Amino acid sequence: MTLQLPDHRSQHWKDALPGLLEQEPSTAVELDCGDWNLNCTDLQQLLQILDGMGCRLRWLCSRRPKTVVSAAAMGLNVHPVEKMEQPSPRSEDQDGLLVHRGTLRSGDHLQCDGDVLIYGDVNPGARVSAGGDVMVWGRLRGTAHAGCFGSTKAKIVALHLRPVQLRISNAVARGPEDQPLDGLTEQARLDQGVIVIEPAETRSIR
Amino acid sequence: MSTTRTILICSGKGGVGKTTTTANLGISLARSGASTVVLDADFGLRNLDLLLGLENRIVYTAQEVLAETCRLEQALVKHKQEPNLSLLPAGNPRMLEWLTPKDMQAIVALLEERFDYVLIDCPAGIEDGFKNAAAAAREALVITTPEVAAVRDADRVIGLLNTQGISPVQLVLNRVRPKMMSSQEMLSVDDVTDILALPLLGLVFEDEQVIVSTNRGEPLTLSDGGSPAARAYSNIAGRLQGEDIPLMDPAKLRRGLRAKMRELMQTKIF
Numbered sequence: 001m002t003l004q005l006p007d008h009r010s011q012h013w014k015d016a017l018p019g020l021l022e023q024e025p026s027t028a029v030e031l032d033c034g035d036w037n038l039n040c041t042d043l044q045q046l047l048q049i050l051d052g053m054g055c056r057l058r059w060l061c062s063r064r065p066k067t068v069v070s071a072a073a074m075g076l077n078v079h080p081v082e083k084m085e086q087p088s089p090r091s092e093d094q095d096g097l098l099v100h101r102g103t104l105r106s107g108d109h110l111q112c113d114g115d116v117l118i119y120g121d122v123n124p125g126a127r128v129s130a131g132g133d134v135m136v137w138g139r140l141r142g143t144a145h146a147g148c149f150g151s152t153k154a155k156i157v158a159l160h161l162r163p164v165q166l167r168i169s170n171a172v173a174r175g176p177e178d179q180p181l182d183g184l185t186e187q188a189r190l191d192q193g194v195i196v197i198e199p200a201e202t203r204s205i206r
Numbered sequence: 207m208s209t210t211r212t213i214l215i216c217s218g219k220g221g222v223g224k225t226t227t228t229a230n231l232g233i234s235l236a237r238s239g240a241s242t243v244v245l246d247a248d249f250g251l252r253n254l255d256l257l258l259g260l261e262n263r264i265v266y267t268a269q270e271v272l273a274e275t276c277r278l279e280q281a282l283v284k285h286k287q288e289p290n291l292s293l294l295p296a297g298n299p300r301m302l303e304w305l306t307p308k309d310m311q312a313i314v315a316l317l318e319e320r321f322d323y324v325l326i327d328c329p330a331g332i333e334d335g336f337k338n339a340a341a342a343a344r345e346a347l348v349i350t351t352p353e354v355a356a357v358r359d360a361d362r363v364i365g366l367l368n369t370q371g372i373s374p375v376q377l378v379l380n381r382v383r384p385k386m387m388s389s390q391e392m393l394s395v396d397d398v399t400d401i402l403a404l405p406l407l408g409l410v411f412e413d414e415q416v417i418v419s420t421n422r423g424e425p426l427t428l429s430d431g432g433s434p435a436a437r438a439y440s441n442i443a444g445r446l447q448g449e450d451i452p453l454m455d456p457a458k459l460r461r462g463l464r465a466k467m468r469e470l471m472q473t474k475i476f
Contacts, residue, residue, distance in 0.1 A: 009365070107366075123401055
């Protein structure tokens, strides 16, 4: 059976893969990478995970040209998915910036290694974690974690910043209780180890 | 290509009115002349037959139909007063393990051959029962109440429905208390639609008659009575069929009462 990497909204593929492999009885694995944009480094890590579980990759397929090209460059057995019927995927990874279109709903957990831009709301109960900045072009009412690998320079910016909880690097803060002014874009950053919320700097988006 | 509309009725949280909505919508749709079947996918704790007053008529379930120990016509239970409406329990409450998404698709495919509307009453939760029930649905109605927990669970369910490609997903806001809404003790309609961002198919006001009718096994929409919930459910059924019926406004309902009082005062009968 072909293993299917999870959707961006539910889990990072690196976390999901060991569980998927445990359920797979065969050691020769067929892998559907779905919408994930994987470069050569990612694929190397993927092969390491497979190796660690005593598995071997038979072939992989992907909807992403970038993944197909990287895999082909590494000499892996790869083919594009036939049904390319989804022309505008929800999440698009470009040069370390993951752009996610659509609202994250309760229970969703969007994870990425670089910066993330969400073109929609983050509802209560949903989570975003990014290695870099979290930017929300909408309302942030869930939980956001910027700099989840330890970067203290990471920021959280939202058009409407009323999160349940904010985390930057290792710092944790509860969201403010009062409602923000309409039309005031705010950002959260680390100031001497404490998370502060202030009007967004126009230069904050790099 | 069948024109049957297969609609999942779900909520995530329990006790918000999935089964009540299924029963009342089923009756309303059937009364308008559409052949309708309600499929009780919550067969571990099956209640839909109680609400429709059909408990004592169930002999077979979809399980026997798929095992080919009976024909579909034998398993379908026709409603006493409303012959356009049939009920099919998905399974036996004591055999929970048997249903898989594939079974569900097979049952629904059989039903779609002969009905205009297939309403699937979904169990609470988002585990296997939900996944099975959702496997064959094309559209969904998400039922929620103006409570934080119900809205949160509905949000989760909507996310899951979206990943399954079920569309359109529409919202029914149940158990609305206009008084508590206007005094801001309860989430307002805007608060709910703001988070869930779904088209609102209808509002149902809190109504004691629902409890009475539930216990009697006679859905409110069965009679032409003017109880607020009965009107709300038949409006929802109308909107489902494409009729343009304006939504009830909780604020207007209150103003309406006050205006009536003012009129009474002005008639100077005292």
